Amino acid sequence: MSHERRKPYPFDIIEPQWQAHWEAQQTFHTPNPGEPGFDASRPKYYVLDMFPYPSGSGLHVGHPEGYTATDILGRYKIMRGFNVLHPMGWDAFGLPAEQHAIKTGEHPAIQTRSNVDNFRRQLKALGFGYDWQREVNTTDPGYYRWTQWIFLQIYHSWFNPATQRAEPIAETYTGADPDSVRLAYVSEAPVNWCPALGTVLANEEVVDGKSEVGGHPVERRPMRQWMLRITAYAQRLIDELEGLDWPTGIKLLQSNWIGRSEGAEVHFTVDGSGEKITVFTTRPDTLYGATYMVLAPEHALVDAIVTEEQLAEVEAYREKTARKSDLERTELAKEKTGVWTGAWALNPVNGQRLPIWIADYVLLGYGTGAIMAVPAHDERDWEFARKYALPIRQVVSESPTLGLGGGSPPCEAEPLEVFTGEGFAIHSGPLDGLPTADAKAEISRLLTEQQLGFKTVNYKLRDWLFSRQRYWGEPFPIVWSEGKHHALAESELPLNPPPLDDFKPTGTGEPPLAKAVDWVKYRPIHHERGSAGTSTAFPLPSLGFIEGAEQDGPVATRETNTMPQWAGSCWYYLRYCDAQNASRFVGEHAEKYWMATNGKPGGVDLYVGGTEHAVLHLLYARFWHKVLFDLGQVSTPEPFQRLVNQGLIMGEDGQKMSKSRGNVVNPDTVIDAYGADALRCYLMFMGPLEASKPWSMNGVEGINRFLARVWRLGLEENQAGEWVVSRAVQDVAPDKAQLKVLHATIKKVGEDIEALAFNTAISQMMICVNAFTNANPRPLEALRVLVQVLNPFAPHLTEELWARLGLGRNGVFPLAREPWPAYDPALLVEDEIEIPIQVNGKLRDKIVVKKEATKEEVEAAARASTKIAEWTAGKEIKKVVVVPGKLVNIVV
RNA sequence: GGCGGCGUGGCGAAAUGGCAGACGCAUCAGACUUAAAAUCUGAAGAGGGGUUACCCUCGUGUGGGUUCGAGUCCCACCGCCGCUACCA
Numbered sequence: 001m002s003h004e005r006r007k008p009y010p011f012d013i014i015e016p017q018w019q020a021h022w023e024a025q026q027t028f029h030t031p032n033p034g035e036p037g038f039d040a041s042r043p044k045y046y047v048l049d050m051f052p053y054p055s056g057s058g059l060h061v062g063h064p065e066g067y068t069a070t071d072i073l074g075r076y077k078i079m080r081g082f083n084v085l086h087p088m089g090w091d092a093f094g095l096p097a098e099q100h101a102i103k104t105g106e107h108p109a110i111q112t113r114s115n116v117d118n119f120r121r122q123l124k125a126l127g128f129g130y131d132w133q134r135e136v137n138t139t140d141p142g143y144y145r146w147t148q149w150i151f152l153q154i155y156h157s158w159f160n161p162a163t164q165r166a167e168p169i170a171e172t173y174t175g176a177d178p179d180s181v182r183l184a185y186v187s188e189a190p191v192n193w194c195p196a197l198g199t200v201l202a203n204e205e206v207v208d209g210k211s212e213v214g215g216h217p218v219e220r221r222p223m224r225q226w227m228l229r230i231t232a233y234a235q236r237l238i239d240e241l242e243g244l245d246w247p248t249g250i251k252l253l254q255s256n257w258i259g260r261s262e263g264a265e266v267h268f269t270v271d272g273s274g275e276k277i278t279v280f281t282t283r284p285d286t287l288y289g290a291t292y293m294v295l296a297p298e299h300a301l302v303d304a305i306v307t308e309e310q311l312a313e314v315e316a317y318r319e320k321t322a323r324k325s326d327l328e329r330t331e332l333a334k335e336k337t338g339v340w341t342g343a344w345a346l347n348p349v350n351g352q353r354l355p356i357w358i359a360d361y362v363l364l365g366y367g368t369g370a371i372m373a374v375p376a377h378d379e380r381d382w383e384f385a386r387k388y389a390l391p392i393r394q395v396v397s398e399s400p401t402l403g404l405g406g407g408s409p410p411c412e413a414e415p416l417e418v419f420t421g422e423g424f425a426i427h428s429g430p431l432d433g434l435p436t437a438d439a440k441a442e443i444s445r446l447l448t449e450q451q452l453g454f455k456t457v458n459y460k461l462r463d464w465l466f467s468r469q470r471y472w473g474e475p476f477p478i479v480w481s482e483g484k485h486h487a488l489a490e491s492e493l494p495l496n497p498p499p500l501d502d503f504k505p506t507g508t509g510e511p512p513l514a515k516a517v518d519w520v521k522y523r524p525i526h527h528e529r530g531s532a533g534t535s536t537a538f539p540l541p542s543l544g545f546i547e548g549a550e551q552d553g554p555v556a557t558r559e560t561n562t563m564p565q566w567a568g569s570c571w572y573y574l575r576y577c578d579a580q581n582a583s584r585f586v587g588e589h590a591e592k593y594w595m596a597t598n599g600k601p602g603g604v605d606l607y608v609g610g611t612e613h614a615v616l617h618l619l620y621a622r623f624w625h626k627v628l629f630d631l632g633q634v635s636t637p638e639p640f641q642r643l644v645n646q647g648l649i650m651g652e653d654g655q656k657m658s659k660s661r662g663n664v665v666n667p668d669t670v671i672d673a674y675g676a677d678a679l680r681c682y683l684m685f686m687g688p689l690e691a692s693k694p695w696s697m698n699g700v701e702g703i704n705r706f707l708a709r710v711w712r713l714g715l716e717e718n719q720a721g722e723w724v725v726s727r728a729v730q731d732v733a734p735d736k737a738q739l740k741v742l743h744a745t746i747k748k749v750g751e752d753i754e755a756l757a758f759n760t761a762i763s764q765m766m767i768c769v770n771a772f773t774n775a776n777p778r779p780l781e782a783l784r785v786l787v788q789v790l791n792p793f794a795p796h797l798t799e800e801l802w803a804r805l806g807l808g809r810n811g812v813f814p815l816a817r818e819p820w821p822a823y824d825p826a827l828l829v830e831d832e833i834e835i836p837i838q839v840n841g842k843l844r845d846k847i848v849v850k851k852e853a854t855k856e857e858v859e860a861a862a863r864a865s866t867k868i869a870e871w872t873a874g875k876e877i878k879k880v881v882v883v884p885g886k887l888v889n890i891v892v
Numbered sequence: 893g894g895c896g897g898c899g900u901g902g903c904g905a906a907a908u909g910g911c912a913g914a915c916g917c918a919u920c921a922g923a924c925u926u927a928a929a930a931u932c933u934g935a936a937g938a939g940g941g942g943u944u945a946c947c948c949u950c951g952u953g954u955g956g957g958u959u960c961g962a963g964u965c966c967c968a969c970c971g972c973c974g975c976u977a978c979c980a
Contacts, residue, residue, distance in 0.1 A: 006930080249896050256895070259979065281980060295979090335976080361978045371980050379893095380978055460979055611974075627906070648974090687905060691898085692973080698917050699904065706916080712931090730975090760906070763915035772917095774932080836911040841961045843911055881960045887910050891960050 007643025008708035010723070011675030019124055027814055030085055032578060033593045038083075045082040046594050047074045047638075048573055048616070050609030051089045051136075053097060053565075054115035059122040061683070061695065065744065066608045066646040068680045068758060069689050071128045073606065076791035078129075081822035085594050086129060087576040089136035091569050095197070095213050103501040106547060108472040108503070112139055122667060126676045127795050127818065134579040138568025143575060144474045145494030146585035147567050149771035152477055153488055154627055155184040159232035166232075168629035177427045178483075178665060181602040182465065183627060191465060193221035198505025199469040200225065220322060223509055226476065226561060227465040230623045234258050234459040237622060245642040247690075250614045257615045264444050266372065266453035268293060270305050271344040271353060278300060280367030280458050283377065283437035284447070285731065288428035289395035290372040291385065293345050293356045294338065296364040297321040307342025314339050314358060321360045323801050336361050336384045347372075348452040349443075350429065359384065367458050375418070380746075382418035395415045396423045464620065466564060469511040471503050473562030479522045481556035497562070513560035522556040528584045556746045570624040573604055573639060585633075602636040608689075612646045618643070626829055635805040639776050644756060647692035649683075654694045665695050677794035678704040683791060696708040703762075707797055709769050710790065714783050714801045725805060730777035739827050740786045741771045746823035749789040758793070765790055780805065784821075791815050838889040839871045855882045863890040 032040040040118060048071045050853055060587040074086035096683035097115075116137065123130070136143055157166040157171050158181040169178045179185065189201040200223060211218055230237075239256050241251045263282035270277060273456045277293060295302055297318045317339040343433075343452030345354045354372070361380055362371050373461060375385035375392040394415040400423075422436035430446065431439045447453035467476070475495050477488040488495060497522040498516030505512055514520060571585070577606050578590035595603055618640070625639040650656060651663025658664065670679045682703040687693040716726040745768040752761035765786070784807045791798040795816065802808055802815040809818075813843055830851055833856065837845045849858055859882050862868060868890065875892035880886050 008930080045947090252896065253975070256976080261979075263980080279980080283980080361980095363979075366979050378980070380980075383978095631922085685904085691902070691905095696904065696917070702917055709931095714962085759904095760915080763906075767913055834911085838910085839962075841959095843909095846911075879960060881910090883910060888962090889910080891962050 008704060009711040011677060011707075011796070012672075012797065015125075015127065015671075015676050018796045019111055019127055019797050021133075021799075021814070022129070022816070025814070026133070027816055028086070028131050029133055030083060030131045031158050032587075032590045034589060042081055042083045044496055044594060044596065044605075045074070045077040046085040046604045047606045048086075048576075048604045048606070048608070049088065051091050051569070052119060053091045053096075054112065056111070056115055056121045057659075058102070058115075058118050059667050060680075060805060061667055061670070062122075062610070062646075062657070063690075064126055064667055064679065066610070067126070067128055068683050069122070069644075069646065069758060070606065070608050072684065072753060072758060072792040073756070075129050075795065075816060076750075076820065079788075079792070079818065081819065085134075085576065086131065087134040087136070087579070088123060088128070088130040088132070089576065090119065090138065091565065092116060092137050093473050093565050093568055095470070095472075098470055098503060101472065102505075104504065107499075111138065114384075115321055126680065127670055128668065129795070134576050134631060136572055136575050136579050137473075138572065141494040142495055142582070144568065145705075146575065146830070147474050147563065147571070148477045148493050148495060149490060149585060150492065150571060150624065150628065151184060152473075152493075153561065153631055153633070154228060154624075155182055155478075155487055157183045157631060158182060159229060164236070164460050166627045167641065168418075168631070169177075169667060177370075182234065185227055185389070187227045187463075188222055188224055189226055189227070189465075190825075191217045191221060191223050193223065193509065195507075196702055198507050198509075200465065200467070200509070206246075221509070225465055225560075228464040228466045228623070229619075230464045231459060231461055233623055233626055234461050235457075236626060237461075237619065240622075240626075240638055244638060244640070246640075247643065248647060250611070250618075250645065252641060253614050254619060254693075257461065257619065261458050261460075263456065264440075264453050264457060265368065265456050266348065266447060268345040268348060268354070268372065270301075271346050272307065272354070273343075275301060275304055277345055277370050278368045278453075279370045279372045280456070281372060283374065283436075283440070284453070284596065285425055285428070285434075285436050286374040286377050286395050286442045286601065287347070287349055287375040288425075288431070289376050290347055290352075290354055291375060291391040291393050292373045293353050294359045294362045294371050294373055294384075295341070295356065296346070296362045296369040297358045297360055298364045299358070299369045300357055301370075302341065305341055305343040307358040310340060310342035314341055314651045317358060336380070336387060338384060338388065348447070348450075352820060353389070357541070365370050365462055366460065376415050377419050377420055378417065381421060393427065394419075395426055395428045396421075397426045398423045400424045400433070442465040445659045458693075459501055462621075464546075464549065466567075469505065469509060469559035469566050470562050471497060471500065471512040473497075473564065474567055475513065475562055476559040476716070479556040480559060486556065487754045491651065501890060511560040511562065513558070513562065520558050520560060522558050564616065566620050570621045573607075573621075574628075574634065592635050595634060595639075603639050603641040606642045606644065607640040608644050609648060610648075610871075614645065618741060637694045644690065646689050647687075650692060650694040652695050652697065670700060674700050674704040675707070675796070677797045678706055681707065681762060681793050683839070685762045689756050689758060706762075706766055709773060710786065711797060711801070712793075713769065713772055713786070714780065714805050723804075725775065726778065727785060727803065728776045728778040729780055729783065731780045732777050734779040736827075738771065738775065738779065741768055742782055743823040743825075743827045746785060746789055746821050747828065750820065752825075753792065764794065765793075780807070783807065788815065788818060788821050821829075833861075833885060835885075836887045837865060837868055838887060839868065840891060841889060844868055844871050853884075853887075855884055858882050858884065860887060 033040065049067050049070050070086060074084045077084045092112050097112045099110040100106070100111050119603060122670055129306050138147070156169055159165070160167045160171050160172055166183060169182065175181065193200050194211045197214065201211055201218060210216060229245055238255050238260060241254060244251070260280050263280055264284035265278050265280050266284060268277045268279065269275070277295070282865045302314065302318070336359060338357045341356045341358060343356045344354070345356050347354060361384065362369065373381040373384065375381040375390065376394045380391070389556060392414045396419060398419065398421070425431035425434045425439040428439070431442055433441060444455040446453070474496050477493060478485050479488065498513065498519035500512065500515055502515065503512055506514060556574050574586045574591065577594040578587040581587050621639055625634060626637060628634045629637050648656065651661060653663050655661055655663060660718060667679060678700055682700040685703055686699065714726060714729060715723040718724050745764050748764040749761045752758065768786055773777055783801070783805060787798045787807060788803050799815050808815070833849050833851055834846050834848050836843050837847060847861050847862055848866060859880055872890060872892050877890055879890055879891040880888065
């Protein structure tokens with residue numbers, strides 16, 4: 001394309017003008033309660049986007065898909081008289097900025113700032129009606145100060161099992177060791193260490209044994225880490241999903257991730273030593289079928305029980321497993337391996353001796369890290385037993401006959417295949433004959449009675465590994481002294497990361513912050529003697545008041561880990577409610593208003609984002625929210641009442657968009673060629689919001705054509721090539737047919753926006769435009785209505801038409817602040833309707849009847865049809881179905 | 893393997909159990925034009941019959957079922973996509 005394509009309407013001129021206008025007028029600023037301009041009589045609507053990580057490559061068309069949907073809804077709700085909170089911000093801590101810093105030596109804040117500026121520019125070019133006064137940035141000290149503050153709330157709290165909620169340790173914890181119950185605690189657990197990134201990763205950041213970012217190999221390694229006790233909330237995180245208006249798939253995903261399973265813990269003793277092995281099983285009814293035991297290779301008990309003869313082999317196996325990455329473990333999953341420890345355990349119910357093995361198919365992190373193996377009724381145990389020639393003992397029968405009457409059959413031949421289903425207990429002493437469910441209950445009762453075990457619930461969910469060995473994250477407000485951690489006082493927040501010359505990882509697992517030697521040395525900066533009444537106001541009480549500490553050198557060292565990127569996104573929706581508040585993470589009034597319950601469940605009214613955050617972000621944010629709720633800091637138990645996932649936008653080739661495929665669409669180029677309104681409308685017209693769908697440049701052009709038709713409905717080009725009000729536009733009343741299509745459009749567009757069915761809303765507006773394209777005169781009133789309902793979709797075009805056609809009633813407010821038009825249902829009803837007539841369910845004729853025609857009249861009219869007479873000639877009419885206003889079906 | 897989602901023209905799609913394919917893209921034809929683009933008008937699921945208006949048959953992945961009536965509900969199967977994966 002050598003020369004510029006002529007623009008069908010001047011979007012390139014009007015779009016920037018309106019964007020500047022909205023900014024100058026602060027059209028989309030939403031005042032908080034108590035601020036000037038706040039109208040308490042209006043209901044509130046909080047519509048939220050998942051805020052982006054401002055990457056160097058800028059917006060991708062997937063971003064504005066969801067953002068346009070929320071923008072349309074937000075603009076619509078404003079027109080419907082709501083106080084609308086629709087904010088935007090930046091999830092700006094993250095690995096790419098840090099890696100750029102490592103490469104260039106430039107502080108990550110610099111690149112982050114320019115990326116944010118670029119994202120903001122792109123979003124503004126799309127005409128989104130955000131309240132930019134509420135913009136947040138997780139890397140801003142005024143923001144992460146409160147991230148650190150929330151961490152301190154978590155740190156100072158425990159989960160009280162009696163009340164099933166978080167409470168301040170200082171207030172209700174009566175035990176001796178608060179560090180053992182904190183919701184934020186330090187653990188020495190094995191972690192996913194990624195040598196290439198020089199950091200540990202959360203389980204969630206490891207995909208197929210490789211780092212999610214960069215795809216580097218990950219290995220297991222024990223390190224001291226901060227953990228958040230999310231497992232305490234496992235049950236509530238499942239239960240409280242129920243009242244949420246979320247897609248069922250996402251709810252399922254979350255609840256599967258938490259992974260509740262009911263079963264029992266059973267205590268085995270090690271033969272010849274006092275050691276106890278506790279296992280978790282969902283099939284305690286198969287206890288009599290246990291023929292060996294397996295410990296995870298990393299299990300602490302292994303050292304204590306391994307025999308001298310087996311020591312070398314066990315050590316070798318453990319070493320091999322430790323070296324294996326998760327990837328290798330997964331790849332080798334087909335072939336099970338293991339080593340006998342030389343030790344034996346005793347089955348608590350029958351005293352049978354069971355060899356104790358170690359094998360990497362048993363995971364330290366699930367259950368108790370130890371299992372009783374019942375090869376006859378578990379596929380993994382079956383496979384393992386076959387490989388190592390361990391005994392297999394059937395204790396569940398598919399049919400009830402075997403176990404009943406004469407007791408267990410004498411023969412205990414090994415079964416030919418594994419049976420994992422439910423059935424009836426056999427060879428199981430007191431359980432014989434019982435169906436599986438009853439056998440489970442009975443064995444649990446017996447175990448409890450004899451203190452050999454108990455019924456319990458196990459969760460797949462693990463505590464959240466919350467520290468990272470990175471520079472570009474929130475530093476922990478924690479110092480260490482004599483091996484103990486202490487919280488900083490709130491007055492010392494924000495704790496800023498130190499300046500560094502070199503952002504490279506140390507490679508030892510020690511975080512980059514450790515390089516800031518002076519920063520790491522901590523001296524108490526102020527003492528508030530006598531204010532020890534609250535848990536946080538008193539800086540480092542255990543360090544005491546060391547006179548002259550400043551002269552005598554550091555009394556403590558700072559924590560050098562930083563928080564993961566998830567931290568900032570756990571509460572940003574709260575900050576939006578009161579983004580400028582310098583004295584609280586969110587003002588109480590603002591929080592109560594925007595997250596208000598109003599008798600309903602409350603929280604964010606609509607949250608739109610991609611499925612990639614279905615589990616982690618949403619789970620973490622719910623967890624933090626619940627802690628804050630328990631502590632009385634927020635007023636709702638759940639943050640996001642309604643959740644919608646927008647679908648993926650594929651490349652024009654139907655493949656997922658990616659740089660390597662070269663099919664990525666940049667919103668900037670689309671805006672240049674067709675304008676922001678066309679991009680917005682196209683994104684909404686492609687298909688249902690939640691479906692994934694392929695991009696089509698032709699489709700954008702079609703939408704652009706539609707918008708140009710709307711433009712020409714009001715304006716025409718004069719001899720001089722200027723756009724002037726069309727001569728066809730006159731202030732005349734629309735005729736009946738025109739009124740009908742207008743009111744049908746008001747109704748359908750409104751209903752479709754509420755249902756997020758934007759594609760069909762646009763179809764209806766196209767129908768409306770088609771109906772007026774050749775109208776002459778063209779009633780001004782028709783344009784008023786059309787421009788109003790189209791405004792949330794194509795705000796620039798419609799504002800311009802509104803102004804040029806002089807449609808505003810007071811000439812002051814932008815269209816965006818005009819009320820949504822009302823429709824008259826009376827105009828939608830037809831006097832006469834066309835009704836299809838079917839014979840045996842097949843369409844044979846159509847008749848026109850009066851709207852209010854009775855069933856009998858309709859049937860008579862149908863029978864009177866000559867075509868129907870032909871179809872029914874010589875046949876007996878068995879039945880006639882008349883659905884008033886719908887159809888007639890004659891059965892012969 | 894498990895869980896979830898989806899299969900409708902050449903393409904994106906629409907359809908409270910009630911006229912399948914609205915709306916748009918691409919296509920074709922006509923109008924305007926010296927010509928093209930743009931614009932406007934119209935045609936069009938597939939197959940067949942008729943001189944026109946028109947008529948018939950088939951048709952929503954496949955096979956069954958429920959129903960007066962199924963794209964829609966139920967069962968089984970096939971295919972694609974996403975997530976998850978030794979979870980005891």
